[in-house]
Amino acid sequence: MKVAIPVESTPGERRVATTPDVVALLIRAGLRVAVQTGAGTASLAPDSAYTDAGAEVVAAVEAADVDVLLHVRPLHPKVIARLRPGAITIGFCAPTLELESVKALRDGRITAFAMELVPRISRAQSMDALTSQALVAGYRSVLEAAMRLPRFLPLFMTAAGTVPPARTLVLGAGVAGLQAIATAKRLGSVVSAYDVRSASADEVRSMGATFVDLGLDAIDGAGGYAREQSEDRAAQQLAALAPHVAATDLLITTAAIPGRQAPLLVTRAMVEQMRPGSVVVDLAAESGGNVEGSLPGLDVEVPVAGGVVTVYGMRDAASTMPADASRLYAKNVANLLLLMTKDGVVTVDFADEVVAGTCLTYEGQVRHEATHNLLTALDPPPSAQAHPTEPTTIFGEAAH
Numbered sequence: 001m002k003v004a005i006p007v008e009s010t011p012g013e014r015r016v017a018t019t020p021d022v023v024a025l026l027i028r029a030g031l032r033v034a035v036q037t038g039a040g041t042a043s044l045a046p047d048s049a050y051t052d053a054g055a056e057v058v059a060a061v062e063a064a065d066v067d068v069l070l071h072v073r074p075l076h077p078k079v080i081a082r083l084r085p086g087a088i089t090i091g092f093c094a095p096t097l098e099l100e101s102v103k104a105l106r107d108g109r110i111t112a113f114a115m116e117l118v119p120r121i122s123r124a125q126s127m128d129a130l131t132s133q134a135l136v137a138g139y140r141s142v143l144e145a146a147m148r149l150p151r152f153l154p155l156f157m158t159a160a161g162t163v164p165p166a167r168t169l170v171l172g173a174g175v176a177g178l179q180a181i182a183t184a185k186r187l188g189s190v191v192s193a194y195d196v197r198s199a200s201a202d203e204v205r206s207m208g209a210t211f212v213d214l215g216l217d218a219i220d221g222a223g224g225y226a227r228e229q230s231e232d233r234a235a236q237q238l239a240a241l242a243p244h245v246a247a248t249d250l251l252i253t254t255a256a257i258p259g260r261q262a263p264l265l266v267t268r269a270m271v272e273q274m275r276p277g278s279v280v281v282d283l284a285a286e287s288g289g290n291v292e293g294s295l296p297g298l299d300v301e302v303p304v305a306g307g308v309v310t311v312y313g314m315r316d317a318a319s320t321m322p323a324d325a326s327r328l329y330a331k332n333v334a335n336l337l338l339l340m341t342k343d344g345v346v347t348v349d350f351a352d353e354v355v356a357g358t359c360l361t362y363e364g365q366v367r368h369e370a371t372h373n374l375l376t377a378l379d380p381p382p383s384a385q386a387h388p389t390e391p392t393t394i395f396g397e398a399a400h
Helices: 020-028 046-053 099-105 121-127 129-147 175-186 199-208 231-246 321-338 353-358 369-378
Strands: 002-005 032-036 056-058 068-070 089-093 111-114 156-158 161-163 167-171 190-194 250-255 279-283 299-304 308-313 359-361
Touching: 020 032, 032 046, 046 056, 046 250, 068 321, 089 321, 099 156, 099 359, 099 369, 111 199, 111 353, 121 321, 121 353, 129 175, 129 250, 129 308, 129 321, 167 175, 167 231, 175 199, 175 250, 190 199, 190 231, 308 359, 321 353, 353 359
Parallel strands: 002 032, 002 068, 032 056, 068 089, 089 111, 167 190, 167 250, 250 279, 279 308
Antiparallel strands: 111 359, 156 161, 299 308
């Protein structure tokens, strides 16, 4: 069977779905691999490296020849329409947000696997792309903050005097938050953190940070994620967090609920109480933002007494480090694909809980319950829910 890897068409996306070292794994499993010219260039994987690994480098990926399409960002409906019925796709799908793409996958009878849906069980850890990409985002968020902070992060004791360390507060102690804690600690900052989940206190302390106890009940959701909280509890949380936010120099927010708008953790009024020169990095800016007024990819300066506080909304966080982000993501995707591969043939077996849980669409049906329910409730005509019109060159020509 032929596995195809296209150039990603989303503006700003620099990752690639398969790296040369992973190509070798796929070929050893009996699969043929075709990589579109330039697909890995931004990830420091030139065409020659793919050729050396045994892949065929092609100018355009022909839809009729694709048995399995590996991708990073959700596919555009017009790209999906070019795939043959029964083709398999594996990649991020944002299923509850990209409903037009899901409908195209369903109506085209495409077997689509969404990397967001990989079950959070021990057996599937090597396929968990949300975790691997959150690792990259958490690390990068601290670097972005440090570059904007007009002071040192670590303590310095010099002949000219002592420079105290900067204080960092991380909100959200999932994979991204824990990596942000670790990175800030390595840079010498004094770090504290808060999360609503019951297991977070021990995890934060294990990283050498101080857990901020607000005296509120924990909120645990399915799969290790936090769940949404009531309006009353959210108000209590904001009030309790305010003095901690005001006392910090560097604030990193990482809280997210898959498929939902990010929870508001920091209001503008809270930012206005921070010291001048302080920096806020909102990792959830693309999904609504944890910080009021943050904008994806932009620095927003909030006036405070004596200066400004800079609020930076992260955008395409993992894409800012495409080489290692692609290395991790490619292994996640390959591990899922190889789970279904035997003697060069990919077979979908729903008796396997990983395969069943990750499958988004199959033979004209939407298998993911939350997405199925959204489509059933909304079912808008295509014209009522316009899809972004950026061009895509996945199959060698622009589609608008």
